[in-house]
Structures are given as structure tokens and as C-alpha cells.
Amino acid sequence: MGKKKKEFVEEITPMEQDFAKWYTDVIKKTDLVDYSPVKGFMAIKPYGFAIWENLQAYVDKRFKDTGHKNCYFPLLIPESLLKKEAEHVEGFAPEVAWVTHGGDEELAERLAIRPTSETIICEMYSRWLNSYRDLPFLYNQWCNVVRWEKSTRPFLRTSEFLWQEGHTLHETEEEAQEETLQMLNIYKETAEELLAMPVIVGIKSEKEKFAGAHATYTMEALMHDGKALQAGTSHNLAQHFTKAFDISYLSREGKQAYPYHTSWGISTRLIGGIIMVHGDNRGLVLPPGVAPTQVAIVPIATHKEGVLDKASEIFEQLKDLARVELDDRENYSPGWKFNEWEMKGAPLRIEIGPRDIENKQVMVVRRDTLEKTPVPIGELEARIPELLKEINTNLFEKAKKMRDENTFYAKSLEELKEIMDTTQGFVKANWCVDPQCEETIKKETGATMRCIPFEQEDLGGDCPFCGKEGKSVTYFAKAY
């Protein structure tokens, strides 16, 4: 017993002063998440989880519209199964949580909590696939996964996180490649259209690709502090797993054949991305697409007759057009509520007091620009959806401008190192694609290759880092 009363709106460390502290302040003070007693595991609070639910609803619909269905696969994977694909186990074994006892009994074989589900899903697919008529398999699951991390940060890197993992099987190599790129494109549209978060899409190097993949495609976003966030990946797994797990079927030609395989995922780390792309020193700035409360209605001088009634009326008027909340809490002043909704990043705030009612208007305040505009009550139904769209566009443009201003060219390893030691950001270079050069870059500058973008510009010249022939324009950055 004996806790002190919590102050709701507290100071947030300015991001210029200490970006990591700013991030932690924001997520704690806006009630997105909390640390749990197990190091690296977090509890997602209602306000944070609602963002995830909105994201999930959008993405799930996109999956279903492209013919995918959801399943659920077991949490626990026998060690022997995890070891069937050699590169895969090498990549994941160091971060696996192991179950060794069930009740009082020691298990004959220890079980991994899934770090990702390729192995268990392939085991099941090997039982389910018989004929080419069964193909394609277009399945996805929403679940939790565990990867034992030494150093963690809420949303960005945690020992448990929530995600979706799609796993598909196809008759041909071409179909699998098409699926891999289709899903990456859905992720890109999710990032850019729903989350107003511009991304660079492209392919990973051999070193950076998923353990067991033929090729890994990624979308990369740039955060306020100049670090990159890998925001979603889509893997063409070719026949690496289908052969290792003996997934075969009777082909159109009447022969036994191995299908081609893809997997793709996005996770709760996207919430970290939203915070670090759009947030400011007042707190969160949530894109309307996922904001739990898109419009917060704050009545002023609620003791005056008619104020609360009018606020309720406006709530009723708008509630089917947007996610609206009427903040009629007593014990909190309007000013306190303005601050809180600002900190919590609600895209729009409606202020309504006795004078507004007289003038048949309300004050509408945008979170992104902090602009305050009177809007006639009769125009709200038309204006609010428009404003939400405008905010979304503005957030995207702002983030893109920020990214472009923080995208540099490097003409030498020293230049790359200098950028990484100062402003950070994306650095583009006509890279040699040599793993050894990649190793040196990482060691010397802390930057990793983020992706070779689909959209190549003509930079020409040799690799600025090692002098070998330049092959592909590549993005480098320090990354979360």
C-alpha cells in the first residue's frame, strides 16, 4: 500500500536531448505498454493494443481479399523438428526458449517455444498436401512468438511479440515469387496508406536474409533519430524447407514434386515505428488509420446548461463516421484533457463550450499541425472525414520529407562512418554486394545494408567502400 497519486500529464524528455528516453517516456506516459516481471516481456495496455487491433483488422482484410485463410499452429516445436533445416536452426537456436518439463515430468525431448513457425507448419503441410489440386496453400496465422533477446525495447525488440506469419505453397517458382512480392506490396501499402509511414522496398543481402530463405524482401522505414526500422519482410523460401520436410505432391504430370514456399510477417514492432516516425516532443501523433480515438470531444464549462447535451449530440452525429470519444470525465479540467489528448496523439480534438454553442460552432484542433479552426456544427459530418484524410496525407508527406532530408550519399567508408557517427540516416551507395565488404562496413561504421531497392537509380562508379566494381545501389543505415 501507500502509492502516491499518479500525475497523468508529465514531462516528456525532448527527443533532441535523449531520443531513447523520449521513446520510453512516450510509451509509458501514454499507457501503450508496460514492462513485465520477466525481463524483455511486455504487457500491451488497452491503448497500445487498440492500435494493434486496428492494424490487424486492416491487414487481415487485405490477406483475405487476396485469398488467404487463417489457421493456428502449435506453440511448441520439438527440437528435432527445429533442426531439420540447417541454416534455419543455426539462425534461431541461440534465441530459443526451451520447455523441458510438463507438470512434474521431465520431457524426453525438449520443446522450443516457436521463434517463427516454418518448421512446425512444414511438418503439418507435409501431411496435408497430396495433389496439385490442393495447391496453392494460402494460409496465415496471428500469434505470439518468443525470441530470447539480451537487450530489449518495448515494441521494437522484445523477447515475446505478436505478429502474423503467412506461409504459402505453390506449384511453380514463378507463383511463389509473385506471392512473395504481392505480400510485400500489401505491407508497403499498409505502411504508407494506413500508417502514413513511407518505406523503401527491396531485397536483402545474403548476410541479412532470413535463416533458410532463398531471398528476403523487406520494407525499411527511417525513424526520427536517423535509425532504420525493418518494418516487414517477405521471404521466397524456394524449396529449402519443402525438401527438408519432404512436402511432396502428385503433380499435373503425375509425378512426385516439391512445392515452392513463401513466408511473410509483420509484428507489433510496427507500433514502435509509428511512434518514432510521427511522434514529437508533446508525445504521440497517431495516424488516423490506427488511432484508437480519432476524434476526442472535450466539453468546456460542463456545469453550464446545454454543454454536455450538445457534446453528446455531436458524439452521436459523428460516431458512425469515425472512432469518436466523448471525454466527459469529471475531476479533470478541459486544459488537462487538451494536454492529455495531445500527448496520446488523437488526430483531432473538438472543443465545445457555451460560446461555441451560441455561435453554432465548435473548435477543431489538429494534432499534426496544432491548428485550431472553428467549424460550424452543421458541417462537422462532412469536415471530420476530410480532415482525417488531410492529416494522413500531411503525416506521410512530413515523414517523407524527413526521410529525404536524411538520405545521403557516401563517397567513401570514412564518409559513411562520419554520417553514422553524427546525423545518421539512410546512406545510398553503388555497392559491390560483396559479403566481405559488408562485414567491414558493419564493423567500421555500425551500419548494415538495409536493402537493395527495386527502384534503382544510376549512381555509377565503383563501390565507395572497397573499390571493387559497383553493382547495385544499396541503402545502409544503423538499424533497430
Add this chain to the structure above:
Amino acid sequence: MGKKKKEFVEEITPMEQDFAKWYTDVIKKTDLVDYSPVKGFMAIKPYGFAIWENLQAYVDKRFKDTGHKNCYFPLLIPESLLKKEAEHVEGFAPEVAWVTHGGDEELAERLAIRPTSETIICEMYSRWLNSYRDLPFLYNQWCNVVRWEKSTRPFLRTSEFLWQEGHTLHETEEEAQEETLQMLNIYKETAEELLAMPVIVGIKSEKEKFAGAHATYTMEALMHDGKALQAGTSHNLAQHFTKAFDISYLSREGKQAYPYHTSWGISTRLIGGIIMVHGDNRGLVLPPGVAPTQVAIVPIATHKEGVLDKASEIFEQLKDLARVELDDRENYSPGWKFNEWEMKGAPLRIEIGPRDIENKQVMVVRRDTLEKTPVPIGELEARIPELLKEINTNLFEKAKKMRDENTFYAKSLEELKEIMDTTQGFVKANWCVDPQCEETIKKETGATMRCIPFEQEDLGGDCPFCGKEGKSVTYFAKAY
């Protein structure tokens, strides 16, 4: 390699012959679920998972409409935390899966995979609750839980299952009790209205209540084989956990106080209930509320001009009114498809061939009655939703009749034993409520008390099992 071609529509063992085998045949042959390499863990296939998604969508909306919000809490619980509430750990410790290693390191304290989340949630709530102004806490999570079971059956009892668990905190005892009963009532309405599954609602005995609960309320359904299924529970936890976890707050009176606590859950076991309440010897009979495909359109003689076009037209006409699927697969005969949709329990099937098109009608076949009726194409939009409602009502009435016909009175322990050894079913008796009597009943007959229903009838008389004073009319049954 070298699997044999799968036959899709195979024999299902008649339930009168072997109910357990019937159940297993149905779930396997309708592609609801599959066993996984880890004993007791199952993979839920798309057709099974779609049922869960439909159930989830309905229930989640009911939760939100009553002011609840979703969160997510960590999968792993430190052993010390699990042990904080004495009754609770005693109830759950024997079935906990323990994580002992993270990567290559042995953990200092072993971690339980959540068998249920009261302990971890209470730990978090103790940090989140400060003032009476924060109350009530009305939170829920959808997640997986693990309980190490010796003997398992898909959906009914598995070592991992999916569920939701609501956990709420309240200022007063009355509010907590109201919440407990409100959530039980939502479960009852879900069972009866969405799943067409009649349930008896009431309270559990001391022996049968949840480990750590003050009182456990339950809904109990009767399966085809005369066994009961505990289909959902709602617990009034009083202050058992809030005191053990020191969850306190500053009350309205300015004093430190402990809140009152509830938890409530339903799980994927409800899918097992749906199967065993409505299914028949042809396979599944799915209630329209959760059927992944409510209407299957099967075109006949698709090589004839106009048939596929007309079938597509009808699909377009109906697709916003119900979950409709146009089964235009080649390589399968209409007869084969009829069988398959019957087995998969689609509530309605529309058959459309050249002669139907001439007559401007289709044949509509109900899965519940197997009735075949011609319906003019122009009337489909009105008729299909009506039919789905009629099917739902009929399924409920049928199940209720079945239950009533299998609800008996027992005038002695011998009579109870005889019923349990033969027909099984619910047995009602004016019970003494004595734990010792309960123990004897279980030992001698295999039946357990299922609940003391809210609706009490006047049976009068002494306890038929031990001769002590009869106190409450109670339902007994063998249970899953």
C-alpha cells in the same frame, strides 16, 4: 514421397456405434483440425479456425459493447508469481509447462507458460491501479494457454488451446458480482443465440470451482452422447488475488482499499461442443452464426451454356447477405460436392442446373432437415436470410428437446449410477451440497456436479444420495 491420393468423402463411423470414433472421424474428415507432432497439441485448419473467428467476432463485439477493452499480457510467468495465491498454484502447478532455458543459458528462476493469467495480470494491475478514479478495470485478452494434459481430445481437452480471459477490478463487491453474472449471461446468449446450443447456467460447488475463486459460475451443455460440456465459466474472485498481489488503491474515502476482482473465459472447446450438440452421422451440422460457409452454391452440368454465369449471378446477389461460396471446382461431380458440403455442415446448399434456370428457380437444401425446396431466383434475397434464421431456431429446439429427453431425476445413488452406466445425461436431484457426498457420487458413479442452476424448481425431500437434508436442486453428469 509416395502418398496415396486422398479420398475426400469417406465413411464416418455412426455415433451410436462409437461416439468417440464418430467425433474423431468428423473433425478429421471435415478438415477442422489435425494432430501435431507434440502430443496433445493440435493444429487448427482453416475450416476450423474460421468457426473460431466468427465466434470471436461476435463475442468480442459483445465485450466491447459492455465497455471492455483488449490487452495483451506476457506468455511466461515466473514460478514465484504463480505461487502467490495458494489455492491457485495448487490447482494449476501439476499441469504447467516449464521453461528452464533461454538460448544456451539456464534461467535463474523457471518460468511457467500461462495456464491462465490471473497471476501475471494481478502483478501488472498492482502497478496500474492508483485511485478509485481508475476503476473499474474492464480488460480482456485473446490468447493461447498451455495446460499439460495426460489424455487429450481435439478442441475438448488439449495441452494448448485458444481462449479469451477477461479480468476486471471493481470498487465494490456488488459490482464484481454484477460483472460476473453479466459476463456469464453474455456467454449464455452466445451459446444459445449464436451457436444454437442450449445451456444450463448456475453456480459450481466448492470442489468444482476455479482454483482461487470465491465463486465460479458456469454454463453447461449436454452432448449427443449424454455427457456434459462445461462451455464457459465466470468467476467472482472477490479479494483473493487482489490481497495476495497487493493491488490497492486510494478509495473515495481517502483510504487504501483492495478492489474486487472477476475473471471469465470461453475457449476453442466450444467448437467441440458445436460438433457434439448438432452433428449427425453425415458429419457436421454448423449453426449459421458461425458456419464459415452459410450457403454453398453447387452448379450442375457446368458445361451447359449459362449455368456457371447464372451461378455467379446468384453468388453476387447473395454475397452481402450471407457467407456464400460458389463451388465451381472442376474435377469434382455435383454429387460429390453435395456430399462434401453436407459433411462439412454448411447450413444451406443451392443447386442450380439448366432445368432450374429454365424454370427461373433453384433447389435449396437445408442441412438440418435435409429438405429440398425449389425457390424462385427472384425470392432468394428474401428467403435465404429467413432460412438461416429458421435453421438456427430449429437447431436450438432440436438440441433442447434432446437435452430435455436426456434429463432425469435420481431417487438414489443406485439410480444415478444406473443412468450413468447406461443412457447418461443430466440428472437432477435435491442435493445436500456436502463435499463428502459429492466425493462419494463421483467415486461411485463417475458423475460430477455440473451446477446448481439459478432457476430452482421445488423438488423437496432429502438428498437422495446420502439422506442428509436436501438443499439445492443440482445437475449431475459425466463430463468432458
